[in-house]
Amino acid sequence: MSTFDTIPKTKQEALVETLLRLADDRLILGHRISEWAGHGPELEEDLALANIALDMIGHASALYTYAAELEGKADEDHYAYFRDDIDFKNIALCELPRGDFAFTIARIFLFSTFSYFLYQKLIDIVEDEQFNGMLQKHFKEIKYHLRHSREWVLRLGDGTDESHQRAQDAFNEIWMYTGELFNLDEVDQVAIQKNLFVDTLDFREEWEKLVVDTLEEATLNVPDMEQYMFSGSRQGRHTEHLGRLLAEMQFLRRSYPDAEWK
Amino acid sequence: MDSPEKLEEFQQRIDNGEKIEPKDWMPERYRKQLIRIMSQHAHSEIVGMLPEGNWITRAPSLKRKMVLLAKVQDEAGHGLYLYSGTETLGVKRQDLVEDYLYGNAKYSSIFNYPTLTYADICVIGWLVDGAAIVNQTMLAKSSYGPYSRANVRICKEESFHKKQGYEMLAKMADGTPEQQKMAQDAVNRWWWPTLMMFGPHDTDSPNSAELIKWGVKTKTNDELRQHFVDRMVMEAEAIGIELPDPDLTYNEETGHWEFGDIPWDEFWSVVKGDGPMNRERMKARRKAYEEGEWVREAAKEYARKKRLQDEKAS
Numbered sequence: 149m150s151t152f153d154t155i156p157k158t159k160q161e162a163l164v165e166t167l168l169r170l171a172d173d174r175l176i177l178g179h180r181i182s183e184w185a186g187h188g189p190e191l192e193e194d195l196a197l198a199n200i201a202l203d204m205i206g207h208a209s210a211l212y213t214y215a216a217e218l219e220g221k222a223d224e225d226h227y228a229y230f231r232d233d234i235d236f237k238n239i240a241l242c243e244l245p246r247g248d249f250a251f252t253i254a255r256i257f258l259f260s261t262f263s264y265f266l267y268q269k270l271i272d273i274v275e276d277e278q279f280n281g282m283l284q285k286h287f288k289e290i291k292y293h294l295r296h297s298r299e300w301v302l303r304l305g306d307g308t309d310e311s312h313q314r315a316q317d318a319f320n321e322i323w324m325y326t327g328e329l330f331n332l333d334e335v336d337q338v339a340i341q342k343n344l345f346v347d348t349l350d351f352r353e354e355w356e357k358l359v360v361d362t363l364e365e366a367t368l369n370v371p372d373m374e375q376y377m378f379s380g381s382r383q384g385r386h387t388e389h390l391g392r393l394l395a396e397m398q399f400l401r402r403s404y405p406d407a408e409w410k
Numbered sequence: 411m412d413s414p415e416k417l418e419e420f421q422q423r424i425d426n427g428e429k430i431e432p433k434d435w436m437p438e439r440y441r442k443q444l445i446r447i448m449s450q451h452a453h454s455e456i457v458g459m460l461p462e463g464n465w466i467t468r469a470p471s472l473k474r475k476m477v478l479l480a481k482v483q484d485e486a487g488h489g490l491y492l493y494s495g496t497e498t499l500g501v502k503r504q505d506l507v508e509d510y511l512y513g514n515a516k517y518s519s520i521f522n523y524p525t526l527t528y529a530d531i532c533v534i535g536w537l538v539d540g541a542a543i544v545n546q547t548m549l550a551k552s553s554y555g556p557y558s559r560a561n562v563r564i565c566k567e568e569s570f571h572k573k574q575g576y577e578m579l580a581k582m583a584d585g586t587p588e589q590q591k592m593a594q595d596a597v598n599r600w601w602w603p604t605l606m607m608f609g610p611h612d613t614d615s616p617n618s619a620e621l622i623k624w625g626v627k628t629k630t631n632d633e634l635r636q637h638f639v640d641r642m643v644m645e646a647e648a649i650g651i652e653l654p655d656p657d658l659t660y661n662e663e664t665g666h667w668e669f670g671d672i673p674w675d676e677f678w679s680v681v682k683g684d685g686p687m688n689r690e691r692m693k694a695r696r697k698a699y700e701e702g703e704w705v706r707e708a709a710k711e712y713a714r715k716k717r718l719q720d721e722k723a724s
């Protein structure tokens with residue numbers, strides 16, 4: 149049980165929580181991917197990774213903006229810059245350090261595959277027009293992230309011995325952080341009741357099938373599905389990596405909070 | 411050897427304002443000069459990603475983070491089509507890249523200075539992109555078709571970057587005392603290196619005459635620099651920023667702003683590799699290139715396997 153979470157009572161509270169959970173994942177992962185800027189393995193990939201990072205941070209920004217409207221906060225930056233790590237709702241998968249290119253690709257692939265199914269289902273059930281509009285718009289970009297990362301999983305897995313080994317190591321290392329994608333807590337249950345979220349178990353099999361098919365096509369072994377899974381990030385129980393990420397991201401804004409920075 | 415008749419015919423085309431296209435005949439020296447200039451321009455875009463990339467993870471608002479990330483992405487794009495443009499002259503991107511990473515090829519010295527505060531990002535947008543636009547607006551009229559077209563496209567995006575940098579700098583210059591201090595300090599540090607971006611004085615620029623004769627450039631280094639200074643004096647004044655040159659004076663007769671002596675010793679030192687960030691920039695780029703090798707190899711090997719499969723299938 150989290151120290152701070154209160155279970156949303158109204159539909160609006162549930163909506164805000166849902167927006168923040170989606171946004172935090174995207175901001176933190178987008179931030180990590182943006183660390184590649186200028187350091188990519190080839191120019192085409194510098195472009196593609198910057199593009200994906202930009203999409204994710206853009207998605208987060210739009211979701212935060214809506215949450216700020218609902219809660220009467222100043223703007224989207226309130227959530228990105230003025231909350232501490234125990235308040236962030238992103239899953240640990242998003243906050244792990246950048247890693248090598250194989251790790252980056254494995255992470256984008258697993259996350260985008262999940263987002264693909266999640267958004268597809270959400271678009272069907274979410275009644276709130278503004279939220280649904282965002283989901284539809286972002287879904288188009290998620291399809292690109294999925295396609296791009298899937299192509300690289302195949303190239304790395306079925307490329308050279310070295311790339312195969314690196315891709316295998318990446319999936320093995322990241323696997324224990326995939327459990328959180330599907331975990332549902334009381335906050336999610338309220339959102340599900342109010343048609344703002346979906347039961348992730350409804351598409352877990354589809355997700356697994358796409359992941360397993362891709363890994364097999366890439367000649368990679370599927371990691372042990374029954375292994376220990378990290379959990380707790382949605383309730384603010386993060387890894388040690390998030391604090392440092394936020395220290396870097398927030399320092400300037402927090403040092404001069406009264407200054408105009410937009 | 412290039413025959414005098416062919417050279418004469420080539421010069422005639424240039425003088426008529428015709429564009430030279432990749433398959434057209436051109437003097438070897440023209441080809442070499444273009445490869446040098448275009449690849450230097452490409453390398454500069456790529457190395458230029460580093461000082462700005464330094465602030466992506468620390469940008470002070472989500473909007474500014476996205477603006478900066480998009481700018482750095484644009485630079486990768488510019489690098490990509492400048493390399494493609496250079497390849498039309500019969501060279502390979504990989505050779506060009508290795509020539510600056512491990513050989514003698516140069517990139518713009520401006521990127522050998524550090525970005526210390528967020529105001530540096532604004533000043534790079536305003537001054538450095540501002541200077542690049544002056545240069546590239548001229549190069550958009552270059553006699554070589556692919557380079558001319560690349561610059562038309564680059565200028566559009568650079569103008570946008572410059573506007574974003576200038577706007578944010580104006581906010582900082584009009585902001586809290588700390589913001590004002592950062593803004594002025596960044597201008598103080600970047601002003602002289604930016605003036606050096608136009609290259610040595612015309613009297614010390616051995617390539618200029620030839621480049622102008624061939625229509626690769628249409629203005630000299632000093633002409634471009636003067637044009638830039640005249641504009642920047644006005645723009646600085648408009649946002650309450652001081653330019654760090656006590657000798658700046660308006661000459662009523664010429665209608666131009668006269669400026670103090672540029673520290674050329676510093677310029678030549680940085681060009682030769684002894685600047686505050688030369689070694690670090692090269693180290694970072696070599697690291698990215700070397701650590702990316704297994705990725706590029708994997709893509710090649712995968713493509714080879716797919717080709718074999720397709721051949722078998724058909």
